[in-house]
Amino acid sequence: xxxxxxxxxxxxxxxxxxxxxxxxxxxxxxxxxxxxxxxxxxxxxxxxxxxxxxxxxxxxxxxxxxxxxxxxxxxxxxxxxxxxxxxxxxxxxxxxxxxxxxxxxxxxxxxxxxxxxxxxxxxxxxxxxxxxxxxxxxxxxxxxxxxxxxxxxxxxxxxxxxxxxxxxxxxxxxxxxxxxxxxxxxxxxxxxxxxxxxxxxxxxxxxxxxxxxxxxxxxxxxxxxxxxxxxxxxxxxxxxxxxxxxxxxxxxxxxxxxxxxxxxxxxxxxxxxxxxxxxxxxxxxxxxxxxxxxxxxxxxxxxxxxxxxxxxxxxxxxxxxxxxxxxxxxxxxxxxxxxxxxxxxxxxxxxxxxxxxxxxxxxxxxxxxxxxxxxxxxxxxxxxxxxxxxxxxxxxxxxxxxxxxxxxxxxxxxxxxxxxxxxxxxxxxxxxxxxxxxxxxxxxxxxxxxxxxxxxx
Amino acid sequence: xxxxxxxxxxxxxxxxxxxxxxxxxxxxxxxxxxxxxxxxxxxxxxxxxxxxxxxxxxxxxxxxxxxxxxxxxxxxxxxxxxxxxxxxxxxxxxxxxxxxxxxxxxxxxxxxxxxxxxxxxxxxxxxxxxxxxxxxxxxxxxxxxxxxxxxxxxxxxxxxxxxxxxxxxxxxxxxxxxxxx
Numbered sequence: 175x176x177x178x179x180x181x182x183x184x185x186x187x188x189x190x191x192x193x194x195x196x197x198x199x200x201x202x203x204x205x206x207x208x209x210x211x212x213x214x215x216x217x218x219x220x221x222x223x224x225x226x227x228x229x230x231x232x233x234x235x236x237x238x239x240x241x242x243x244x245x246x247x248x249x250x251x252x253x254x255x256x257x258x259x260x261x262x263x264x265x266x267x268x269x270x271x272x273x274x275x276x277x278x279x280x281x282x283x284x285x286x287x288x289x290x291x292x293x294x295x296x297x298x299x300x301x302x303x304x305x306x307x308x309x310x311x312x313x314x315x316x317x318x319x320x321x322x323x324x325x326x327x328x329x330x331x332x333x334x335x336x337x338x339x340x341x342x343x344x345x346x347x348x349x350x351x352x353x354x355x356x357x358x359x360x361x362x363x364x365x366x367x368x369x370x371x372x373x374x375x376x377x378x379x380x381x382x383x384x385x386x387x388x389x390x391x392x393x394x395x396x397x398x399x400x401x402x403x404x405x406x407x408x409x410x411x412x413x414x415x416x417x418x419x420x421x422x423x424x425x426x427x428x429x430x431x432x433x434x435x436x437x438x439x440x441x442x443x444x445x446x447x448x449x450x451x452x453x454x455x456x457x458x459x460x461x462x463x464x465x466x467x468x469x470x471x472x473x474x475x476x477x478x479x480x481x482x483x484x485x486x487x488x489x490x491x492x493x494x495x496x497x498x499x500x501x502x503x504x505x506x507x508x509x510x511x512x513x514x515x516x517x518x519x520x521x522x523x524x525x526x527x528x529x530x531x532x533x534x535x536x537x538x539x540x541x542x543x544x545x546x547x548x549x550x551x552x553x554x555x556x557x558x559x560x561x562x563x564x565x566x567x568x569x570x571x572x573x574x575x576x577x578x579x580x581x582x583x584x585x586x587x588x589x590x591x592x593x594x595x596x597x598x599x600x601x602x603x604x605x606x607x608x609x610x611x612x613x614x615x616x617x618x619x620x621x622x623x624x625x626x627x628x629x630x631x
Numbered sequence: 632x633x634x635x636x637x638x639x640x641x642x643x644x645x646x647x648x649x650x651x652x653x654x655x656x657x658x659x660x661x662x663x664x665x666x667x668x669x670x671x672x673x674x675x676x677x678x679x680x681x682x683x684x685x686x687x688x689x690x691x692x693x694x695x696x697x698x699x700x701x702x703x704x705x706x707x708x709x710x711x712x713x714x715x716x717x718x719x720x721x722x723x724x725x726x727x728x729x730x731x732x733x734x735x736x737x738x739x740x741x742x743x744x745x746x747x748x749x750x751x752x753x754x755x756x757x758x759x760x761x762x763x764x765x766x767x768x769x770x771x772x773x774x775x776x777x778x779x780x781x782x783x784x785x786x787x788x789x790x791x792x793x794x795x796x797x798x799x800x801x802x803x804x805x806x807x808x809x810x811x812x
Contacts, residue, residue, distance in 0.1 A: 192683060192711040198722050200778060201767035279677075279714045283780035 178293050179221065182206040183213040183239060184228040184255075189278070193226065200286070202293075210234035214242045222250050223296045224273075224289065229256035229263060237270050244271045248512045249299060251292045255280075302516060306505050317354045319502045322492035328355065331484050336362035341434070343419075343479045344457040346486030349536030352457040353417060355486055359455060360413040368412035373405045375426075376418030383426055385442050388433075394443025406439060410450040419479065420460035420471060431475045454479070461601045489531040489538060490597075491608065496526050499535060503542035504554070511546055516553045525556055529563055530597075588623040591616070600627045633698035633808055635760070638663040638689065640704040643731065648703060651749035654790070655756070659808070663694070668706060679709040682719035682728050689726045698808050699763045701756055702728035717779065718755045720762035727759035733782065751782070754790045761796065764803040769796050 180202045184190045190206040197204045207213050210231055217225070225243060229236035240252050251273035256263060259277040267275045273295075274288050318329060335342055336359045344352045353372065360370040378386050385394075389404030406414060422430070433439045438449045456479045465471035489496065500518060508515045518526070522545075531537055545558040591609065598604045606616040619625075635658050639645060645664070652660065672684035685708075689700055708716050708730040717734065720727030734751040736744045757775045769776035772784075774793035779785045792800055805811040 186711075188683075188711045192713075195683075195719075195722065196710065196713065199720070199762055199767055279709065279712050281714050281780075282716070285713070286778060286780050 177201060177203040178223040178296070179203045179205070180289075181213060181216055181222045181225040183208075183210060183225065183231070183236070185209060185231040186228075189228065197289075200289075210236070210239035210242075213239055214246070217243050217246050217250065222247075224292050225250055225252045227252055227254055229254050229267070230258065237266060240267070240270050240272055245512075249296075249514055251296060253288065253292070299514060299516075303505075306501055318351060318358055319499050320492065320495040321498060322487075322494045324487040324492045325495055328484060328486060331482075332358050333362065335359060335482050335484070337364065339453055341453070341479055341481045342455045342484060343462075343482070344455065344484045344486060345462075346457075346459060347488045347534055348459045349534030350486040350488055351535050352459075352486055353415065355484060356413070356415045356417075356455040356457060360415075360453075363413065363453065365412050365453060369409055370413045370415065371405045371409035372415040372417060374417045376421035380423050380426070383422065384429060387426075388429070388439050388441055389444075390442035391444040394441070398443065401441070404441065406433065406450060406452065407441075407448060409452045411452070413453045413455060416454065416456040418458060419456040420458040420462055420465060424470075424472065427472045427475050431472060431478060434475070434478045461599070461603070463603065464601070485604075489534045493527055496538070497523060499538055500526055500542055503539050504546065507543050507546040513546060513549070514552060515546060515549065518554045519556070522554050522556050522559065525559065525563060587619070588625070591619050591623065592625050595620075595625065596628075632659065633696050634694075635660040635808075636663055636694060636697050636700045637661070638665055638700060638702045640665050640685070640702050640706075640728070641668045642666070642705050643703050647745070647749075651752055654753055658804075661694075663700075669704075674709070677709060679707045679715065680704075682708040682710055682716055682730075685728050686719060686721060686726045689728070690721075693725060697725070699760060700726045701760060701763075702726070703731070703752070703756070704728065705731045707732040717785070718759040720759040722762050722767070723765040724763060727763050729755045729759055734785070739782065747786075750790065751785050754785055754788060755779075757790060757792075761792070761800060764800055764807070766792075766796055766799060769793055771795075 180197055182190055182193050182197070182204060184193070184206070185208055187208070190208065194204045194206045205216060207216060210227075210233060213225065213227065216222070227236045227239050227243075231239075236254050236256075240254060243250060243252055248271075252271070253274045253276060254263075254267040254272040255276050255278055257278045264275045273292050276285060276288060318325070318332075320326070320329075332355060342356075342359060344355050346352050356372075357370060360366060373387060375383060385398075385402070385404065387404050387406055389407050390398050390402050392398060392401050416430075429439075434454065437451070438447050440447055462471050462476050462480075466473045466476055489499075500523070504515055504517065507513075526538070526541075533540075541560060541563060542554075544560050545554045549555070549558045591605075594605045594608055598608065602613055602616060606613045609616065611619075637648065637652065637660055639648060639662065645662075648662075669680060669685045669688065671688065672680040672682075674681055685702060685704075689702055693700055708719060708728065710716055710719065715733060716730070718727060718729035729752065731748065731752055732738060734748055734755065736742060736747060754775055758779070761776050766776050768778040769792075771777060771793040772787065773789050774796055775788055775791055776793075776796045777784070777788050779788065791797070
């Protein structure tokens with residue numbers, strides 16, 4: 175087993191050697207340096223399980239060394255030692271992030287306990303981090319995290335379609351990770367060395383979308399002072415990801431359809447035809463079939479895009495993925511913020527599991543980021559979550575108690591169908607899928623229970 | 632032939648040492664007498680003696696046939712960073728020192744018990760000798776190399792090595808004391 179490494183920082187030689195000798199007898203690998211600058215260098219270059227730093231040193235004092243170490247490697251616990259103990263310095267050291275504060279000379283029993291405790295704490299953190307990485311590796315495919323059967327189906331589908339040239343339509347609610355699916359397809363495709371160009375069609379103003387997609391020639395319109403390559407051209411040999419495809423206008427739909435059919439286009443204001451070799455992946459959170467019915471989306475474009483469909487399930491139907499995703503984001507934000515976090519309290523994890531996650535993975539990610547930032551202890555507690563999560567739990571309980579009083583099976587069925595339809599934005603295909611009935615049956619139930627789609631505001 | 636030397640420092644009684652060191656007769660050992668107290672290592676502020684300063688002096692006077700030198704004293708030992716030590720050794724080196732001061736029942740305001748004192752002293756001597764042969768503290772709480780920070784933990788451990796430490800120790804003394812390859 176590798177020996178734990180301790181860095182001793184003291185300007186007095188006799189203190190350095192005395193402490194080092196004692197720690198070596200205890201089986202630690204010890205390095206002793208005489209000033210803070212050398213210590214900081216050692217921390218930058220090597221891994222340490224613990225640092226024991228003297229408070230009063232001439233060049234740079236122990237608290238400054240502690241602050242620097244906390245910036246570089248916050249995971250290393252630092253014990254501040256001093257021969258001149260005052261309550262003020264003890265408070266200052268602990269406030270500055272010291273793991274402990276002890277007075278020289280130490281009672282052997284006291285220092286042994288302090289060091290053993292911190293080294294064990296470090297071992298647990300490392301073990302925790304190793305297990306998390308292991309977990310991430312096991313349940314991670316490209317950037318997609320999950321072990322649920324629904325997510326495994328998505329991953330299987332990605333693996334199947336990635337090597338082909340086929341156009342893919344990714345459907346799913348906002349925040350489910352549609353772009354990650356698109357990137358995974360690109361990364362696993364023979365085009366992975368060529369560009370993956372993304373165009374968020376809903377975010378680009380309609381007036382600019384065509385110029386953004388197809389590019390423009392100099393002088394094509396006011397402000398077109400130079401020639402500009404569009405995203406389609408930039409994606410040549412690679413993959414073009416058209417996000418929020420349901421948001422584009424009928425006019426742009428026509429131009430896009432023409433391009434998909436012929437694989438060539440002209441820049442806005444241009445005369446030359448440009449041929450490109452790209453794979454198109456489109457995504458939407460809208461029900462394109464409904465949009466076709468209401469003449470908002472072209473049927474021919476839909477069939478061009480919908481060669482292969484991958485439906486990314488919302489988080490509420492794959493709740494078994496929540497713990498892995500939560501751990502994944504905890505690890506990410508622990509690294510980003512430099513805060514050492516162990517995990518979640520049982521109650522906090524239960525709350526994550528019970529919540530409905532209308533904003534899906536994006537909302538979960540934001541929730542964990544919020545919790546990591548506000549957490550004051552080593553694990554995430556219920557109080558660290560944003561208020562909406564806590565409020566929702568209380569409301570959920572109230573709702574459940576009313577529902578418990580439902581009188582008949584028919585009442586329950588009506589309520590369940592109604593809530594499923596609402597949860598899925600009255601998408602008949604999806605709701606029928608979730609309810610486990612076919613669309614005709616669902617239409618019949620809607621009629622029977624006189625359920626009505628709420629009018630959009 | 633090389634010997635383990637025991638150096639009587641200060642007021643330790645020779646007869647007492649002869650008696651308790653019988654349990655170590657599997658080792659070839661000899662005695663050096665020094666009834667002077669190491670005043671050069673005295674720290675008046677703490678009313679204690681720095682163990683390492685005494686060790687540094689002992690290293691200067693090693694007999695030619697000395698394999699290891701263990702000082703045995705009745706003074707209270709400390710180090711600059713620790714409030715007290717039962718003993719101190721050069722890890723993998725030649726010299727160690729042990730103190731009887733805190734091994735005596737009288738230190739804890741209890742009636743003197745020489746048999747118990749002898750048992751404790753043997754444990755501390757073997758422990759420091761183990762350090763001189765490169766052994767570090769052992770996690771086995773019954774092993775003589777287990778770290779002892781208080782008198783209870785000394786009483787709780789045995790006066791011999793665990794299997795792992797014994798194997799290491801035997802290999803070392805075989806090589807260094809008896810010249811085995």
